[in-house]
Amino acid sequence: MNAGLVSDKIIIDGFVNEADWSKADSITDFYQTQPIPGLRGTERTVVRVLYDNEFLYVSAVLYDSDPSGIIIQSLEQDFESQDNDCFAIMLDTFNDDKSGYGFLFNAAGAIKDMYINNDGSSINSAWEGIVNRKTSIQDHGWEIELAFPLTSLRFNPNEGSQDWGINFLRRIRRKGEDIYWSPIEPYEKLLVISKGGTLKGLNNIKPGRNLQVKPFVIGNQINVDESSNNSDTGLDFKFSVTPSLTLDMTYNTDFSQVDSDDERVNLTRFPLFFPEKRDFFLENAGIFEFGDISNYTYRMKPERWSRSFTMFHSRRIGLESGSQIPILGGGRLSGKVGNYDLGYLNMTSESMGDVPLMKFNVTRVRRNIFQKSNIGAIFIDRNSGDQSRNHQSAGIDLNLKINKLLIYSYVSQTDNPDIKNNNLAGRVVVAWRNNKWDLAAYYKKVEENFDPQVGFIQRTNVDETFATVGMHKRFTAGRFRNLNPYFQVNQYDNLSGYMEYRALKAGFDILFANRAMLFAGLTQTEEMIKTAFTLYGAEVPD
Known part of the structure; x- marks a missing residue:
């Protein structure tokens, strides 16, 4: 997928309504690992990525034919994701198929974050990331907006365009359904860095010195x-x-x-x-x-x-x-x-x-x-x-x-x-x-x-x-x-x-x-x- 450059201010309020979102490339092809591996997701999911010189922005519109069935079991940090409807993102910022960041969010905005090593064989769940996020539950489902400060992410400050590894997960709890953008084996999870797709179009971004x-x-x-x-x-x-x-x-x-x-x-x-x-x-x-x-x-x-x-x-x-x-x-x-x-x-x-x-x-x-x-x-x-x-x-x-x-x-x-x-x-x-x-x-x-x-x-x-x-x-x-x-x-x-x-x-x-x-x-x-x-x-x- 391609990341779009922000031309106006993105307000993180849980409503995906800024003009830049409508202009950005979107991905909608999500496939099940549960319950039936390989089938398309039963509910429509639309994900977009934007960036500027300060933030990486991610939005998701998670359509649901029965919004009253969205399950929220916790508001706590590091919540138990198996018990909630949630949206998750994996970022492999060095594109090395080995290490990266994992973030899971439920429909109330609770976060579970971790640092991933060795292609998922080692997980640091005590690590805490920095991300501004807001969610909203609406008649058509729920929406989420995320802003990751570039200074909080490590990546190579190459001039020109660079590629990152990326993957997305949506969990629909009442259906027992997990769907991924980049397909993985049914026994694997989002933490398998090497199974992610590619995020392109990040031009001239700098991580800063993070002092x-x-x-x-x-x-x-x-x-x-x-x-x-x-x-x-x-x-x-x-x-x-x-960096x-x-x-x-x-x-x-x-x-x-x-x-x-x-x-x-x-x-x-x-x-x-x-x-x-x-x-x-x-x-x-x-x-x-x-x-x-x-x-x-x-x-x-x-x-x-x-x-x-x-x-x-x-x-x-x-x-x-x-x-x-x-x-x-x-x-x-x-x-x-x-x-x-x-x-x-x-x-x-x-x-x-x-x-x-x-x-x-x-x-x-x-x-x-x-x-x-x-x-x-x-x-x-x-x-x-x-x-x-x-x-x-x-x-x-x-x-x-x-x-x-x-x-x-x-x-x-x-x-x-x-x-x-x-x-x-x-x-x-x-x-x-x-x-x-x-x-x-x-x-x-x-x-x-x-x-x-x-x-x-x-x-x-x-x-x-x-x-x-x-x-x-x-x-x-x-x-x-x-x-x-x-x-x-x-x-x-x-x-x-x-x-x-x-x-x-x-x-x-x-x-x-x-x-x-x-x-x-x-x-x-x-x-x-x-x-x-x-x-x-x-x-x-x-």
């Missing part, structure tokens, strides 16, 4: 028997060195406004993984990822959304045993240079109680190879006045995507004082999927002394194997839309020579015509515990 300075002052006063006053100041600084490379600096970092973690009950002897929510660490977080990455369209692990290992976890900076440690300051340089993804992080945390001052350095390099593959390396160093707390770790990874075949692999090593052997970990995953079958298997080994102290590891001293086979049956009529039976086996063998855990699971997922879902399964587990452990203050014997 942001955020000073802050925190103060409090406590009056009980005596008065107590406390205040503090700090500064966050962001600067786009190039694809960003420098972030922070001094006396404030995380007081960060959302609290979701409450979870852990009834196992292994730690739980909690995601990073602090804004400073979310910028280009996908570049620093190294570990048990997955792909949401493949069944590649025992629990689809679990995480058992990551070499670098930024929550290790400024947090110690659940307590917050003040961060003196630091910086991060991250982004793209040619075919390379680059990341460097330097942070210093204060001394507090028994915890000494610590300096963290993380270097990540990843080279994009072939069309959808990459090879990379990571190095992590933590240094403090207490030699016993020093730590280094390093790893290399290779991730290949060849048509429908995925091969993910890594090998890594940690180096802690007085521990110089049995400190390796590695994994190889092979997965393949089409519209009917879903196959995956992996082997993973974690030696006894492997300890990524600036990362996360769930269990050590084990060999882990996993294999699964699943089938996908689709229905075009009746109550059901998808039936996905599967079988999987997952086993941990302790490196001392005995089986530690085995789980055999048979189950199925059902997607109904009204988009309700049913998950059912039967699991047989065997577990051998040879070491006592403590759970919520109570000792569980071996």
Whole structure:
């Protein structure tokens, strides 16, 4: 599709009535992935794109034969999009088929945004974009107008015309219908960057330097028997060195406004993984990822959304045993240079109680190879006045995507004082999927002394194997839309020579015509515990 140049002011009010919209090229060809893949959408959808030297504008007129049936279930940010009528857009501003932005909106204007890495295999849902938006529900359906500041988007400032990857989704909740402009496989979603179409006609646009300075002052006063006053100041600084490379600096970092973690009950002897929510660490977080990455369209692990290992976890900076440690300051340089993804992080945390001052350095390099593959390396160093707390770790990874075949692999090593052997970990995953079958298997080994102290590891001293086979049956009529039976086996063998855990699971997922879902399964587990452990203050014997 072609973007049109704005000749007059576009007012973002949810009514697509400016003259420039009527002059712009429009797209109306939307095709179903649900319920009947390949058929045209049952309701008309018209999307247009405009731009000027400040904004990228998108409008959609979403005709509906029964506007009273438009479903709005939430007004919250990051709403559950499966439960709402919504319109979504994917922007691949570098047109590299690997990374980009995802935005979903319901008919009330609620937004769900994310940054997409590695062609959808890594999603940063905590990332927050900037977009001015308004919606309106009318007799013919609903309309939406969007304005994306060009300074908030990263792209190459090439002279002349440039092309972006783009795709659009419309969801009609009551019909269980998903329609896309650029067709994708039924098991894929908008987040598969490489399946987008092309947006042309963006001429002489500039991303700007995106300079942001955020000073802050925190103060409090406590009056009980005596008065107590406390205040503090700090500064966050962001600067786009190039359109694809960003420098972030922070001094006396404030995380007081960060959302609290979701409450979870852990009834196992292994730690739980909690995601990073602090804004400073979310910028280009996908570049620093190294570990048990997955792909949401493949069944590649025992629990689809679990995480058992990551070499670098930024929550290790400024947090110690659940307590917050003040961060003196630091910086991060991250982004793209040619075919390379680059990341460097330097942070210093204060001394507090028994915890000494610590300096963290993380270097990540990843080279994009072939069309959808990459090879990379990571190095992590933590240094403090207490030699016993020093730590280094390093790893290399290779991730290949060849048509429908995925091969993910890594090998890594940690180096802690007085521990110089049995400190390796590695994994190889092979997965393949089409519209009917879903196959995956992996082997993973974690030696006894492997300890990524600036990362996360769930269990050590084990060999882990996993294999699964699943089938996908689709229905075009009746109550059901998808039936996905599967079988999987997952086993941990302790490196001392005995089986530690085995789980055999048979189950199925059902997607109904009204988009309700049913998950059912039967699991047989065997577990051998040879070491006592403590759970919520109570000792569980071996």
